Structure formats: C-alpha cells, structure tokens
Amino acid sequence: xxxKLNVLEHVMVPDHKIMSEEEVSTLFSTYKITSEHLPxxxxxxxxxxxxxxKVGDVVRTIRTSHTAGIAxxxxxxxxxxxx
Amino acid sequence: MTPExxxxxxxxxxxxxxxxQLKKFLAEKNISDDQFAEIIERVNSEYQSTRIEACEAVGVxxxxxxxxxxxxxxxRTFHYAGVAEINVTLGLPRLIEIMDxxxxxxxxxxxxxxxxxxxxxxxxxxxxxxxxxxxxxQEFGDITIxxxxxxxxVHLNSAVCEKRKISVSTIIETAPRKIRERRHYRDFEHESDxxxxxxxxxxxxxxxxxxxxxxxxxxxxxxxxGIDDIERVVVRxxxxxxxxxxxxxxxxxxFDVEGVDTRRTRTNNINEISQVLGIEAARNxxxxxxxxxxxxxxxxxxxxxxxxxxxxxxxxxxxKQIGRHGIAGEKESVLSRAAFxxxxxxxxxxxxxxxxDELSGxxxxxxxxxxxxxxxxxxxxxxxxxx
Numbered sequence: 425x426x427x428k429l430n431v432l433e434h435v436m437v438p439d440h441k442i443m444s445e446e447e448v449s450t451l452f453s454t455y456k457i458t459s460e461h462l463p464x465x466x467x468x469x470x471x472x473x474x475x476x477x478k479v480g481d482v483v484r485t486i487r488t489s490h491t492a493g494i495a496x497x498x499x500x501x502x503x504x505x506x507x
Numbered sequence: 508m509t510p511e512x513x514x515x516x517x518x519x520x521x522x523x524x525x526x527x528q529l530k531k532f533l534a535e536k537n538i539s540d541d542q543f544a545e546i547i548e549r550v551n552s553e554y555q556s557t558r559i560e561a562c563e564a565v566g567v568x569x570x571x572x573x574x575x576x577x578x579x580x581x582x583r584t585f586h587y588a589g590v591a592e593i594n595v596t597l598g599l600p601r602l603i604e605i606m607d608x609x610x611x612x613x614x615x616x617x618x619x620x621x622x623x624x625x626x627x628x629x630x631x632x633x634x635x636x637x638x639x640x641x642x643x644x645q646e647f648g649d650i651t652i653x654x655x656x657x658x659x660x661v662h663l664n665s666a667v668c669e670k671r672k673i674s675v676s677t678i679i680e681t682a683p684r685k686i687r688e689r690r691h692y693r694d695f696e697h698e699s700d701x702x703x704x705x706x707x708x709x710x711x712x713x714x715x716x717x718x719x720x721x722x723x724x725x726x727x728x729x730x731x732x733g734i735d736d737i738e739r740v741v742v743r744x745x746x747x748x749x750x751x752x753x754x755x756x757x758x759x760x761x762f763d764v765e766g767v768d769t770r771r772t773r774t775n776n777i778n779e780i781s782q783v784l785g786i787e788a789a790r791n792x793x794x795x796x797x798x799x800x801x802x803x804x805x806x807x808x809x810x811x812x813x814x815x816x817x818x819x820x821x822x823x824x825x826x827k828q829i830g831r832h833g834i835a836g837e838k839e840s841v842l843s844r845a846a847f848x849x850x851x852x853x854x855x856x857x858x859x860x861x862x863x864d865e866l867s868g869x870x871x872x873x874x875x876x877x878x879x880x881x882x883x884x885x886x887x888x889x890x891x892x893x894x
Contacts, residue, residue, distance in 0.1 A: 429762045429763075429769045430769070431783075431784055431785060431788075433769070433770050434769065434770050434771075434784055434788065435771055436773065436784060436787075436788040436791045436795075437784050437785060437787055437788045437791075438787050440787070463818075463821070463823075464822070464823050464824035465785075465786055465787075466786070466824045466825065469785040469786060469824075470783070470784065470785050471784075471785045471787065472785070485787050487787070487791075489524075489814075490810040490814070491522070491524070491810065491811060491814075492522035492523060492524055492525075493522055493523035493524030493525075493526075493527065494522075494523040494524075495522075499786075499787075499824075502824060504824070
C-alpha cells in the first residue's frame with residue numbers, strides 16, 4: 425500500500441488554516457461583512473477534516489495566485505445540505 | 508539596494524509577486540534614498556491604478572472577455588494531447604463542459620505522476636501501469652465453452668500472470684467475485700484449481716445454451732487486474748521522468764496504487780477532484796482546465812476573468828454550473844432569473860410563492876427602467892437645500 429493520501433500535500437490544494445475568533449472579528453470589521461457573506465466550504469471536505477475545524481469556523485486558505493503570487497481567501501464551514 | 512530599503516518594500520501593501528519582482532529588479536542596483544522613495548511612490552500609484560474600481564461590473568467584463576474569443580474557437584476538435592492514441596475533447600465543447608460542471612467529461616483522462624524511484628525506471632513505471640490499467644480475464648488465458656458439460660473453462664497462462672505481476676490464486680479469487688459484484692450476474696457456480704491454473708464456471712440453469720453463452724461473455728470481460736474505470740494507460744517519458752496518461756479516470760483508486768505520486772497526479776474530471784480533494788482544488792482545476800483549453804487554441808484570455816468564473820462556481824462549497832441550474836438559477840431576483848431562461852416558469856413560481864423583488868441588481872432595474880446600481884449609478888447624492 426502506498427502512503428496514506430494527505431490531501432493538503434497535493435499541489436492543487438492550498439493551505440487551510442482555522443482562524444481564531446479575534447482574526448475572524450478583525451476580518452469582519454475590515455471588510456464590513458458578516459459570516460453569511462463569506463464563501464462556503466462543507467464540513468465533510470477532506471481538507472476540513474484534516475485540520476479538524478467544525479461547523480461555524482472560518483477557514484483561511486492561502487492560495488498561490490496567478491496574479492498576486494500569494495492570495496488569502498476565507499471560507500465559512502457549513503453543513504453539507506442533504507440531497 | 509540596502510537592507511533598509513528591502514524592509515520598506517516588505518512593509519508596503521503590495522501583492523507578494525510585485526514585491527518580489529521589485530526586489531529582483533533593484534537587487535544589484537545602487538539607488539539613493541530619494542530615487543528609492545520615488546520608485547516606491549510610482550509603483551504604489553501604478554498598482555492603485557490597476558486595481559478594479561468599486562462598483563465596476565466585473566461579471567459583464569468577464570463574460571465578454573471569455574465570450575468573444577469563444578466565438579473564434581473551433582466547434583469540434585479532437586486532439587491527441589501529444590500522446591499516441593489518447594483522445595481528449597478540446598476547443599469549444601470542452602469549454603462548455605467545464606462551465607456546465609458536467610458530472611463526467613466526455614473524455615476523462617488522468618495524468619499520473621510517479622514517485623521518484625518508479626518514475627525514473629521504465630520497467631517499474633510499466634509495472635505501475637499494470638496495476639492501473641483494467642485488464643479482462645481473457646488477457647490472462649484461454650477461455651473455451653464446453654458445450655458437452657455445459658461449462659466455461661478458463662486455462663490461465665502462468666507466464667502472462669508472472670509477467671504482469673499477478674498471482675494465479677488472486678485471479679481465481681477475484682474473477683468470480685467481480686462477476687457477481689461488478690457485472691451483477693449471479694446465476695453461476697465455479698470450481699478452480701490453483702496448481703493446474705484453471706477455473707470452471709457452470710451456469711445454474713444447465714438446460715439453456717443462451718445462459719451458457721451469456722456466462723461466457725461475462726467471464727471473458729470481467730476485469731481481474733487494474734482499476735475498472737481506466738481503460739487504457741500510456742507510459743511516456745517527459746522531462747526526464749516517466750508519466751502515465753490514462754483514458755478513463757478514477758482519482759481515488761489511483762491514489763491507492765503503490766508508486767503513484769499523490770501530490771501531483773491529476774485528472775480532468777472536475778467533479779471528481781471536488782469530491783476527493785475538496786472545493787479549493789476544484790477551483791484550481793477549473794482555472795487550469797479553462798486556461799489550458801483556451802491557450803491550446805491560441806486564445807489568450809486574462810486569467811482574472813477565468814478566476815472570477817471559477818470563484819463563482821465554487822462559492823457555495825460545491826461546483827455549480829453557470830446556467831439556470833446553477834448560478835443564474837439561484838439569483839435572488841425574480842425578474843433577473845426570468846430574463847435569463849424559462850421566463851414563464853420563473854414568473855409563475857414567483858407569483859405562487861408571493862416573492863418580492865428588491866430591484867437591487869442590474870437586470871431588474873433595466874426591466875423597470877431605473878438607473879442601475881453600478882458605476883456612477885451606485886452613488887447617491889443628497890443635496891442640502893439652501894435657506
């Protein structure tokens with residue numbers, strides 16, 4: 425068997441990090457937004473499971489961007505809706 | 508450039524890439540502080556002027572910027588991706604496929620990178636490809652239909668088995684199991700012998716020739732080695748290492764194969780990427796696929812337009828198509844949805860559900876004849892009356 429797949433190591437997956445409460449509140453105040461304005465990420469995503477974040481957390485993803493080099497983006501962890 | 512100047516660059520609020528380019532450009536140069544200050548000022552003002560203005564209709568610009576070059580794409584292209592015989596849909600059909608977020612592309616393919624010690628050696632790369640390429644039972648031996656005893660006899664060729672690194676006992680175990688599980692055919696019994704390397708399959712109904720031939724068909728085509736969805740594998744040497752190209756895609760199972768580099772291996776099936784690697788990887792995959800499809804046709808579209816499209820498609824945590832079942836169909840405004848496709852249905856449903864239109868978007872305001880809330884239309888001026 426090969427080494428267990430670690431999704432975060434894949435070149436297409438950016439770094440995911442859980443944001444602390446202070447970071448989240450400064451994020452909301454600088455952009456004057458609330459959590460519902462953020463893009464979403466489902467709670468059962470492989471990357472979300474690895475970093476161990478729960479529903480309601482805000483995850484910071486550090487993308488390698490074509491234009492800026494490194495760009496940060498934020499996603500709110502939500503429950504996957506039942507089909 | 509002095510270390511202090513470098514620190515100044517680091518503290519500027521510029522994109523990382525711009526900072527790096529600036530540092531690289533100034534690295535060997537001797538600049539006075541005055542000159543340096545002016546450079547920083549000019550770079551900053553240049554950066555500010557390239558930023559998109561507030562209230563700019565970026566979506567419309569992206570739509571035009573992708574749409575116009577799209578008209579110049581060929582309607583039907585089949586391209587052999589530089590690899591012998593592997594056929595990949597490209598051009599306009601592929602672009603539509605990406606934007607429609609199809610569950611499966613019409614020609615799924617994978618690019619499998621190998622771990623360093625497998626990728627350097629042709630024979631070891633070939634061994635990995637056998638673990639991946641789906642091989643049917645008929646490739647491992649002779650299959651004959653014994654009409655007299657009403658059975659299908661399989662004589663395994665142990666030389667072939669050895670060459671393809673699969674033991675006779677594994678085949679004896681997997682073949683009947685796979686016929687039951689994968690091909691959903693259960694009306695048979697089997698007996699086998701490992702030493703003589705044969706398997707006999709007997710249909711439960713011993714009276715019908717039709718059943719016997721049906722069983723023989725299942726026995727011939729049952730996949731005993733490799734991953735079911737991957738029909739063909741081509742080994743190719745590229746920049747010093749062997750890479751596998753496949754026809755068919757199954758990311759999850761390929762990741763479990765020994766020797767596969769789980770960091771670089773990719774597929775063109777975006778839906779599969781979103782399930783195995785997550786939404787962020789899907790976003791990257793959409794950008795990569797769209798850019799390479801456009802560039803292959805010699806069309807240069809700024810990556811920011813494609814990034815915007817990919818961001819919109821991945822906004823809600825799963826890949827959504829651009830169209831009435833995805834982004835356009837989930838707009839808040841009734842009039843905006845009705846203006847896009849299936850007008851009557853949307854208006855009727857909205858009337859039944861007593862929906863209210865806030866008239867905040869562009870389309871709605873154009874319909875009712877108000878100024879749109881974009882650009883100068885978004886700015887509201889309140890005049891204080893003079894006494």
